[in-house]
Amino acid sequence: MCGIVGYIGKNNPVEFLLNSIEKLEYRGYDSSGIAVCNKNKINLLKKKGRISVLRNEVKKSQDFNSNFNLEINSGIAHTRWATHGEPSDVNAHPHMSQSGKFAVVHNGIIENYLELKKSLKRRNIKFLSQTDTEVICALIESLYDGQDFFKAVKDTVNLLEGSFALGILCADYPDKLIAVKKDSPIIIGFGEHENYIASDVSAFIDKTKKICRLGECEIAVFDKLDIKFYDFNGKEIKKEIISVDWNIGSSDKKGFEHFMLKEIMEQPEAIRNTIMPRIINNEIKIDNLDKFINSINKIYIVACGSAYHVGAAARYSFEKIAGITTIVDLASEFRYRTPAIDENTLVIITSQSGETADSLAALRESKRRGAKTLAVVNVVGSSIASEADFVIYTWAGLEIAVATTKAYSAQLSVMYLLIIFIAFKNNKITHDSVKKYIQNLIYLPELVTQMLELKSKIYEIAKKYNNSDNVLFIGRGVDYATCREASLKFKEISYSHSEAYAAGELKHGTISLIEPGSLVIAILTDKKLFEKTLSNIREVQARGAKVIGLVSESKAKIADLGLDEIIEIPATSVMMLPSITVIPLQLFAYYFALLKGRDIDKPRNLAKSVTVE
Ligand code: G6P
Numbered sequence: 001m002c003g004i005v006g007y008i009g010k011n012n013p014v015e016f017l018l019n020s021i022e023k024l025e026y027r028g029y030d031s032s033g034i035a036v037c038n039k040n041k042i043n044l045l046k047k048k049g050r051i052s053v054l055r056n057e058v059k060k061s062q063d064f065n066s067n068f069n070l071e072i073n074s075g076i077a078h079t080r081w082a083t084h085g086e087p088s089d090v091n092a093h094p095h096m097s098q099s100g101k102f103a104v105v106h107n108g109i110i111e112n113y114l115e116l117k118k119s120l121k122r123r124n125i126k127f128l129s130q131t132d133t134e135v136i137c138a139l140i141e142s143l144y145d146g147q148d149f150f151k152a153v154k155d156t157v158n159l160l161e162g163s164f165a166l167g168i169l170c171a172d173y174p175d176k177l178i179a180v181k182k183d184s185p186i187i188i189g190f191g192e193h194e195n196y197i198a199s200d201v202s203a204f205i206d207k208t209k210k211i212c213r214l215g216e217c218e219i220a221v222f223d224k225l226d227i228k229f230y231d232f233n234g235k236e237i238k239k240e241i242i243s244v245d246w247n248i249g250s251s252d253k254k255g256f257e258h259f260m261l262k263e264i265m266e267q268p269e270a271i272r273n274t275i276m277p278r279i280i281n282n283e284i285k286i287d288n289l290d291k292f293i294n295s296i297n298k299i300y301i302v303a304c305g306s307a308y309h310v311g312a313a314a315r316y317s318f319e320k321i322a323g324i325t326t327i328v329d330l331a332s333e334f335r336y337r338t339p340a341i342d343e344n345t346l347v348i349i350t351s352q353s354g355e356t357a358d359s360l361a362a363l364r365e366s367k368r369r370g371a372k373t374l375a376v377v378n379v380v381g382s383s384i385a386s387e388a389d390f391v392i393y394t395w396a397g398l399e400i401a402v403a404t405t406k407a408y409s410a411q412l413s414v415m416y417l418l419i420i421f422i423a424f425k426n427n428k429i430t431h432d433s434v435k436k437y438i439q440n441l442i443y444l445p446e447l448v449t450q451m452l453e454l455k456s457k458i459y460e461i462a463k464k465y466n467n468s469d470n471v472l473f474i475g476r477g478v479d480y481a482t483c484r485e486a487s488l489k490f491k492e493i494s495y496s497h498s499e500a501y502a503a504g505e506l507k508h509g510t511i512s513l514i515e516p517g518s519l520v521i522a523i524l525t526d527k528k529l530f531e532k533t534l535s536n537i538r539e540v541q542a543r544g545a546k547v548i549g550l551v552s553e554s555k556a557k558i559a560d561l562g563l564d565e566i567i568e569i570p571a572t573s574v575m576m577l578p579s580i581t582v583i584p585l586q587l588f589a590y591y592f593a594l595l596k597g598r599d600i601d602k603p604r605n606l607a608k609s610v611t612v613e
């Protein structure tokens with residue numbers, strides 16, 4: 001988490017730095033800060049709260065409004081998601097060394113910081129914050145011989161354990177900037193008489209499309225406009241500059257009150273953009289996929305958060321339609337187990353950001369064990385996309401709301417493509433069935449649109465039940481997978497408790513939570529499981545629960561159900577039901593949170609890109 005940016009060039013760096021951390025605010029938003037080098041002094045401002053608070057301070061500060069008329073100006077900035085030390089002015093980045101000579105912004109975690117801090121304290125070095133980052137500045141200063149900025153940084157990073165992307169300024173060298181990467185992302189942008197560093201290209205893509213990704217254990221030294229790259233031993237290395245032609249998408253709310261609602265409404269397009277280029281003449285065409293998945297006999301889907309729920313939903317059809325054993329695992333668990341994987345295992349890492357630390361570590365572990373790795377990623381050129389053996393992009397476009405919606409839907413669509421592709425390749429389905437599945441797939445955006453049209457109805461339901469502070473989502477099979485995503489969405493933006501439960505498991509404990517007036521949301525879309533889930537509904541109704549049902553059945557059958565609210569789900573192949581069912585539940589979470597007055601796009605304590613373990 002945390003977003004870092006840096007600037008070196010002929011212009012005043014302040015506006016660029018503020019604008020850029022705003023673009024990275026999705027990575028964390030509990031405090032922010034900026035440091036600029038002017039003549040031989042580093043000026044620093046940092047504030048608890050959103051970047052707008054920092055902006056106001058910058059406006060008032062003489063230091064940040066003086067003339068930046070040097071030949072070269074430099075600066076760094078940061079938006080934070082707290083790990084070590086509460087969100088506060090003093091714990092915000094950049095951090096400065098005791099003498100004020102060095103300023104550092106950091107994304108990651110220094111695991112041995114306590115040990116280092118102890119030894120620095122023994123040398124009478126004082127610390128102001130509770131952060132691990134302040135140790136980095138202190139170490140650099142303690143290793144600085146008064147001349148060699150690069151050597152002090154190189155010697156420091158060799159003492160650090162953990163993950164770190166760094167931007168570093170030195171007051172002695174206002175025309176220099178150093179960037180370092182180990183296990184946290186950092187990208188370099190090459191502009192016209194100016195260069196940039198950032199956690200993510202979106203921070204500077206409006207300035208340049210010429211970029212280079214700093215590799216593992218690499219240091220970039222910006223000396224005026226020259227950039228040199230080194231490994232941690234100080235050996236110079238050559239890096240290739242690539243030209244990207246990405247359409248990052250719009251970061252404008254387009255008239256919607258929140259990005260989340262805008263992104264919910266963009267789902268038909270996200271699904272269409274993801275599937276259509278891969279359907280040609282009634283066949284699924286993904287270049288080289290055929291060769292790549294040759295000989296696989298097992299699939300692992302490994303991810304975090306909603307991306308993990310995509311795997312949970314897809315698993316049923318990988319097994320049922322493609323007939324292939326599929327295991328779904330949380331990246332944070334998978335990486336510390338000893339998963340039984342080998343060269344015949346396909347590990348699918350699913351990630352919107354492509355930077356989630358645990359998913360990236362799971363990818364590396366899978367490669368180390370010889371498995372084939374396939375990334376399903378939204379952010380082009382991200383770490384997971386770059387390191388996987390094979391990548392399929394979801395074309396959802398820029399997603400800004402912390403709670404994912406359209407990226408989730410696009411990821412599900414890629415799973416459907418893969419299921420059909422693998423099922424046909426393994427002779428589990430005929431060409432005619434492929435055609436039928438493809439027709440359903442092409443029609444999916446239309447069904448999603450129909451669900452979005454239920455907006456006003458869902459708003460009314462959210463209003464009616466807005467006093468519920470504990471919601472239980474129940475279902476079986478793919479419906480249970482959707483329950484898990486719906487419950488996550490609901491709690492992360494409304495701050496009300498909810499739980500997703502396999503309907504058949506209720507009576508093994510959870511049903512004790514039900515009391516008169518409890519709210520239960522039940523999903524019954526898979527016809528084969530309808531009666532079974534209905535019995536579970538009757539069990540909670542018998543104990544006084546109110547039930548909202550999402551049901552795919554004939555009108556007559558629905559009329560007799562005796563539920564408090566019904567949301568009708570149109571019929572399609574069971575595989576694709578999760579894409580349709582999730583829509584009203586995203587809307588329910590959105591309106592429920594809206595009516596509670598929550599900070600929908602940036603819920604408390606969360607960040608969109610989780611680059612710490
Ligand atoms: C965070 C986000 C979630 C997301 C998860 C995994 O927790 O808030 O919306 O599902 O990370 O992120 P990824 O970028 O790997 O999909």
